[in-house]
Amino acid sequence: MTFSTITRRAALALFTVSLLAAPALAAEPLTIHVxxxxxxxxxRPYAEGTSAATARAGEYLEKxxxxxxxxxxxxxFFKGAGPAVNEGFSNxxxxxxxxxxxxxxxxxxxxxxxxxxxxxGARKPLYLAVAKDADIKSVADLKGKKVAYQRxxxxxxxxxxxxxxxxxxxxxxxVINLDSAGTVAALTSQDIDAAFGDxxxxxxxxxxxxxxxxxxKGQDPRYxxxxxIIAREDFIEKHPEITQRVxxxxxxxxxxxxxxxxxxxxxxxxxxxGTPIPILEDYFSNDTLAYRNSPLIDNLLVSQYEEQGVKAxxxxxxxxxxxxxxxxxxxxxxxxxxxxxxxxxxxxYGADGKPAxx
Amino acid sequence: xxxxxxxxxxxxxxxxxxxxxxxxxxxxxxVVRRAVIGLILPVMLVFTWWLASSRxxxxxxxxxxxxxxxxxxxxxxxxxxxxxxxxMSLRRVVYGFMFGAIAGLSLGVAMGLSRTVDDYVRPIxxxxxxxxxxxxxxxxxxxxxxGETLKxxxxxxxxxxxxTMNTAAGIRSVPANYVEVGRALRFSRxxxxxxxxxxxxxxxxxxxVRYGLTHSWTALxxxxxxxxxxxxxxxxxxxxxxxxxxxxIVAMIVIGIVGFLMDKGLDVAETYFQxxxxxxxxx
Amino acid sequence: MTxxxxxxxxxxxxxxxxxxxxxxxxxxxxxxxxxxLVDARFLPSLEDVFLTAKRELVDNNLFGExxxxxxxxxxxxxxxxxxxxxxxxxxxxxxxADALVTPTFNGFKQISLLAWIxxxxxxxxxxxxxKIVFVxxxxxxxxxxxxxxxxxxxxxxxxxxxxxxxxxNVQRVTRIFLPAAMPSIATGVHLGLxxxxxxxxxxxxxxxxxxxxxxxxxxxxERFDMALVMVGVIILGLVGFLLNRLAAAGEAYLxxxxxxxx
Numbered sequence: 019m020t021f022s023t024i025t026r027r028a029a030l031a032l033f034t035v036s037l038l039a040a041p042a043l044a045a046e047p048l049t050i051h052v053x054x055x056x057x058x059x060x061x062r063p064y065a066e067g068t069s070a071a072t073a074r075a076g077e078y079l080e081k082x083x084x085x086x087x088x089x090x091x092x093x094x095f096f097k098g099a100g101p102a103v104n105e106g107f108s109n110x111x112x113x114x115x116x117x118x119x120x121x122x123x124x125x126x127x128x129x130x131x132x133x134x135x136x137x138x139g140a141r142k143p144l145y146l147a148v149a150k151d152a153d154i155k156s157v158a159d160l161k162g163k164k165v166a167y168q169r170x171x172x173x174x175x176x177x178x179x180x181x182x183x184x185x186x187x188x189x190x191x192x193v194i195n196l197d198s199a200g201t202v203a204a205l206t207s208q209d210i211d212a213a214f215g216d217x218x219x220x221x222x223x224x225x226x227x228x229x230x231x232x233x234x235k236g237q238d239p240r241y242x243x244x245x246x247i248i249a250r251e252d253f254i255e256k257h258p259e260i261t262q263r264v265x266x267x268x269x270x271x272x273x274x275x276x277x278x279x280x281x282x283x284x285x286x287x288x289x290x291x292g293t294p295i296p297i298l299e300d301y302f303s304n305d306t307l308a309y310r311n312s313p314l315i316d317n318l319l320v321s322q323y324e325e326q327g328v329k330a331x332x333x334x335x336x337x338x339x340x341x342x343x344x345x346x347x348x349x350x351x352x353x354x355x356x357x358x359x360x361x362x363x364x365x366x367y368g369a370d371g372k373p374a375x376x
Numbered sequence: 377x378x379x380x381x382x383x384x385x386x387x388x389x390x391x392x393x394x395x396x397x398x399x400x401x402x403x404x405x406x407v408v409r410r411a412v413i414g415l416i417l418p419v420m421l422v423f424t425w426w427l428a429s430s431r432x433x434x435x436x437x438x439x440x441x442x443x444x445x446x447x448x449x450x451x452x453x454x455x456x457x458x459x460x461x462x463x464m465s466l467r468r469v470v471y472g473f474m475f476g477a478i479a480g481l482s483l484g485v486a487m488g489l490s491r492t493v494d495d496y497v498r499p500i501x502x503x504x505x506x507x508x509x510x511x512x513x514x515x516x517x518x519x520x521x522x523g524e525t526l527k528x529x530x531x532x533x534x535x536x537x538x539x540t541m542n543t544a545a546g547i548r549s550v551p552a553n554y555v556e557v558g559r560a561l562r563f564s565r566x567x568x569x570x571x572x573x574x575x576x577x578x579x580x581x582x583x584x585v586r587y588g589l590t591h592s593w594t595a596l597x598x599x600x601x602x603x604x605x606x607x608x609x610x611x612x613x614x615x616x617x618x619x620x621x622x623x624x625i626v627a628m629i630v631i632g633i634v635g636f637l638m639d640k641g642l643d644v645a646e647t648y649f650q651x652x653x654x655x656x657x658x659x
Numbered sequence: 660m661t662x663x664x665x666x667x668x669x670x671x672x673x674x675x676x677x678x679x680x681x682x683x684x685x686x687x688x689x690x691x692x693x694x695x696l697v698d699a700r701f702l703p704s705l706e707d708v709f710l711t712a713k714r715e716l717v718d719n720n721l722f723g724e725x726x727x728x729x730x731x732x733x734x735x736x737x738x739x740x741x742x743x744x745x746x747x748x749x750x751x752x753x754x755x756a757d758a759l760v761t762p763t764f765n766g767f768k769q770i771s772l773l774a775w776i777x778x779x780x781x782x783x784x785x786x787x788x789x790k791i792v793f794v795x796x797x798x799x800x801x802x803x804x805x806x807x808x809x810x811x812x813x814x815x816x817x818x819x820x821x822x823x824x825x826x827x828n829v830q831r832v833t834r835i836f837l838p839a840a841m842p843s844i845a846t847g848v849h850l851g852l853x854x855x856x857x858x859x860x861x862x863x864x865x866x867x868x869x870x871x872x873x874x875x876x877x878x879x880x881e882r883f884d885m886a887l888v889m890v891g892v893i894i895l896g897l898v899g900f901l902l903n904r905l906a907a908a909g910e911a912y913l914x915x916x917x918x919x920x921x
Contacts, residue, residue: 060878061868094785097868101617102785108437109784124619129436170617193605194522195613199881206883209521335618414762421763438782495676500684506903507896508857510864510873514880515888519701597773601865609773616777624777628770635769 048257049090050264052079053115055103055171055245056198057095059218059292065095066217066288066298068139069272069311070116070247075287076274082267089260097197100124101170103248107132113253114264118172119244119326120335127340131251133347134323135265136313138272139245141305143235144176147219147228148212149205157184157232163211166194166201170335172243175326176234177214178333179241188333221297236304239371244322246315254347265350266357269313273360276308308364315348316374318367440622448622449629462630465596465607468524472531473592480536480588481581484543485569488577494544505537509595513602522603527596534595535588542587546580547573582646589638597631608634703886711886712893715875725894727870728859731787735794736855740848742795743802748832750803751810764803772797772858776865785867790859793866797858798851805850809843810836845913849906856899872898 054074058064065071073079074093083089094112096102100121106112107130116138117125125132148154154163157180167177178188194210198218204210205219206227213219213228222228234241247268254261275284284307285298302310323342330336355361366374422442428434429441452458483501487494513530520526550573558568574581600609608631615623685705691697692704699707715721750757750764775796783789813836821835837844863873872894879887 057868060882061874095868096785098617101619102867104437104619105781106784108435108781111784111786121619125437128619128621168617169614170619194603195605195610195617196603199878203881203883204522207518207521209523337620410758411762413758417759417763418766492676495673496680499677500680503681503896503900506899507892508860508899510857510860511876511892511895514876515885515892517880518883518885518888594771594773597771598861598864601773601776612774612777616780619781621778621781624781628774628778631771631774632766632769635771636766639769 047088047090048260049092050079050083050260051092051094051106051111051113053094053096053103053106053112053117055096055100055115055117055121057097058290059199061095061097061199062290062292063093063095064288064291065116066291066293067142067301067310068116068245069268069275069313070138071288071291072275072284072311073268073271075290076271078267078271079264082263082270097199099168099171099197104128104130107248107250110250110252112250114247114249117245117248119323120172120175120330121170122246122248123323123327123330123340123342124170124336125248126342126345127336127338132248132345133251133254134315134342134345135247135249135261135347136268136272136351137244137246137315137319138268138313139310140312140319140322141239141310142216142243142245143233143301144173144180144214144241144243145216145219145230145234146177146180146212146214146232147205147223147230149208149210150226150228151208152211152229154212155231157181158186160184160212161186161190162192164192164194164209166196166204166210166213167215168197168201169193169195172245173214173216175330175333175335176241176243178335179329180214180232180234183241217293217297217301220300221294224294224297224300239318239322240325242322244319244326246319249347262350262353266354269351269354269358269360272311272313273358273363275311276306276364278307281307312364313351314364314366315346315351316366317369318371320346321369437619437621440625445622445625448620449626452623452626458626458630461606461608461611461627462634465600465609466634468527468600468607469531469589469592469596472528472596473535473589475528476532476535476592477539477585477588479532480539480584481543483536484540484581484584485547485574487540487544488547489569489573501540505541509534509591510598513599517603526603527599530595530599531592534591534593538587538591539581539584542580542584543577546577546584549580550576578649582642582649586639586642589642590635593635593638700883701885703889707886708889711884712890715887715890721875721890721894724870724872724875725898728863728872729898731790731862731871732794732855732859735791735858736798736852738791739795739798739855740802740851743799743847743851744806744844746799747803747806748810748836751807752832752836761807768800768804772800772854773861773865776861780866787869789866790862790869793862794855794858797861798855801850801854802844802847805843805847806840809840809847812843813839842914845910849903849910852902852906853899856895856902860895 052074054065054070056065058066064075079091083091094106096106098105100118101124103112103115103117104121104125107115107125108128114135122132122134146157152163154160160181165177167173181187181191194204196204196210196213198215201210201213201215202218202222205213205222219228219230223230234243247265249261249264274280281302285295285302288298289295320342323346327336327340327342331339355363368374425434425439426442429436429439449458483497487497509530512533513526516526516529520529554572554576555568558572563571596607597609597612600607601613604610608627611627612624615621615627688702689705692699692702692707703711712721750761775793779789779793779796783792817835817839818831821831826834859871860873860876863869863871864877868874872891876888876891876895879885879891
């Protein structure tokens with residue numbers, strides 16, 4: 019027996035054990051493993067800017083199951099972002115996760131059995147910052163420069179689309195693969211010329227250590243990126259009621275995060291991630307909370323994911339066709355909206371980016 | 377490095393001529409038998425792997441099918457991508473190892489020849505050597521950034537420690553009467569070093585080269601995993617983040633092959649070198 | 660003996676010489692960081708490093724981080740070297756296993772340790788077990804190589820003594836092969852300990868974020884906190900040194916019969 023068979027057998031054994039262990043009865047203790055494809059400043063186990071981040075910081079899931087001592091919630095935050103969430107899903111170590119569009123599609127293309135339950139952080143803008151002494155005025159100036167982003171995340175796909183719109187491809191720039199914290203360090207020390215990202219870059223610019231020269235905010239939504247709550251199929255099949263309650267909790271968090279009077283309280287809550295409140299205010303300026311925090315799987319969202327799949331294939335990020343058919347599972351979201359009387363709380367958008375039914 | 381490859385090629389040629397035909401045939405038959413038996417397990421493994429993935433026992437996200445990995449390998453060879461990345465890594469190792477080996481050799485010679493130098497340098501050198509190479513990377517990143525300089529320094533550091541320690545130990549172990557002989561023959565200091573001390577220390581220096589190269593290679597993968605946009609280590613990160621396990625496996629195989637070739641190259645160089653030393657001694 | 664002559668003994672000279680460079684280095688460090696000769700971002704003052712160490716110890720649970728690193732180091736090391744000794748014994752003593760498995764093992768051995776990171780991360784996910792498996796592999800390889808070598812080099816007459824005494828297979832292993840190969844095994848275990856520490860750092864760098872000294876260093880780099888990075892690096896060195904000493908002491912203890920035999 020070689021080393022590789024040992025590990026392979028161990029992997030298989032683990033896999034089988036987890037399969038056998040999964041059909042737990044309702045009375046048996048159950049831990050729900052929830053992943054988040056980001057991590058707070060200095061690795062704080064919190065995030066910001068999404069209804070999922072609200073659910074975490076406001077303990078919506080924990081409250082939902084407060085009267086069920088047998089159900090525990092465990093959160094995991096990933097420095098490795100969306101790609102790391104896929105590793106968690108493939109080991110059955112995660113049941114639910116907040117994850118961006120590209121990594122979720124990559125996971126699906128590789129045969130991960132997941133479902134898309136509701137949107138969260140689906141309309142996050144992306145920013146392009148340049149080092150403070152760099153002579154880069156526009157996206158087109160990036161040609162030949164060292165540009166950082168985290169490969170395999172939804173920011174990656176969005177960045178390529180922005181490059182493409184400006185006549186560039188990934189091959190025209192020098193891509194430096196860095197996570198969010200690594201990007202901040204490298205941009206501060208001017209090891210790189212530019213970087214794509216969000217709040218960490220706004221924060222850096224506010225401190226005068228970088229300049230923001232472009233954002234997808236207010237642009238054509240097709241340059242943007244999407245995200246949502248993904249769940250493992252096995253878990254949903256085995257625990258439909260629990261899944262429903264998890265979705266309920268996320269919808270409640272989305273509702274609270276969408277109520278304008280809560281704006282200040284919301285940023286205060288998200289500040290647990292370590293991002294300063296003025297930065298969050300900037301990040302959400304000119305956007306209504308309801309627009310950014312809508313959980314709806316509307317035509318705009320579905321068409322965006324389809325488009326992302328096509329683009330990802332076109333750019334060589336996925337090498338096999340990926341279909342979103344049957345992936346979206348709006349049943350639980352619909353039930354939650356009805357139960358909570360929120361059917362008309364959020365505006366649905368059509369594939370053309372305009373409010374549906376108008 | 378070019379002289380290193382020359383040595384390798386030269387040695388292989390010399391070895392071939394030396395063998396008498398009959399002994400060679402006998403030996404070959406044994407070698408073939410052993411190779412066949414040795415191949416049983418890998419073949420079985422690949423077969424099981426193939427069976428498991430084609431029957432769907434093994435989820436694709438745990439291990440992609442061998443056919444898929446093979447197709448990826450062919451594609452990466454055809455496009456030259458794999459050579460580009462392997463070439464980048466090799467270039468870094470060659471430069472880094474060269475700097476580290478030369479520095480280690482010089483330091484080792486100084487420490488081996490002079491007690492005084494050894495007394496001064498050894499404690500602080502050992503203190504620095506306790507820190508794993510990986511531990512140095514973030515510190516060096518802060519000073520040198522994430523460019524090529526960082527990679528060369530980290531790889532050089534990997535080679536430096538074993539080269540220094542083994543050179544110094546080798547020189548120490550050269551018997552004092554050899555040096556006496558040199559003195560009797562009125563050798564200059566340089567002649568003593570070149571003709572007596574260094575050949576005497578050669579086996580130990582070779583051990584240093586071997587460990588140095590292994591450490592350099594490990595350090596290379598580490599530094600490429602942390603910060604790079606090309607190279608075999610980068611292929612690993614890239615494949616991991618894009619969930620391309622086939623690319624990851626191809627990169628691992630290439631890393632293994634390069635490691636194997638370096639190891640074999642050293643073996644050949646070492647036998648050749650020892651033989652040269654012996655014939656030099658007989659003459 | 661006067662003070663002066665005491666300073667002239669070979670041992671004293673050695674110590675004095677050995678301390679010269681470190682002391683000079685510290686003085687140079689302190690002077691250049693105080694006078695601003697070197698950017699404090701690259702070379703924080705000694706005081707800064709000391710205060711950072713104190714802060715991490717008192718406020719930030721440095722001991723917890725260190726314990727986490729050491730626990731996964733020890734767990735991986737023990738698992739890896741135990742499996743390694745058994746595995747190598749099988750290969751060395753069974754002709755069939757040797758012919759079948761050794762070439763494959765030699766092939767896998769060539770894959771640089773860190774190259775296993777992506778597969779381990781995908782196979783074992785983000786938990787502690789992924790890190791422990793990685794550390795175990797690091798210890799496994801040198802232990803197998805050295806144990807195998809030691810067993811293969813057991814003197815023929817010793818083996819024949821076993822035959823003459825009609826030892827069972829188990830007795831042959833425990834009474835002849837293991838003791839005779841002990842020096843080699845000890846070397847392998849010693850190397851395994853060093854590699855497993857390297858692997859612990861590697862696991863903390865490249866696998867999921869968790870407590871540990873490696874994570875601390877990475878965080879220090881990201882915050883551009885050179886003092887924190889230095890504290891982490893110094894701890895890595897100290898632990899490396901202690902592990903080395905521990906292994907050497909263990910080796911000496913296990914092999915004490917050899918010393919008396921001479």
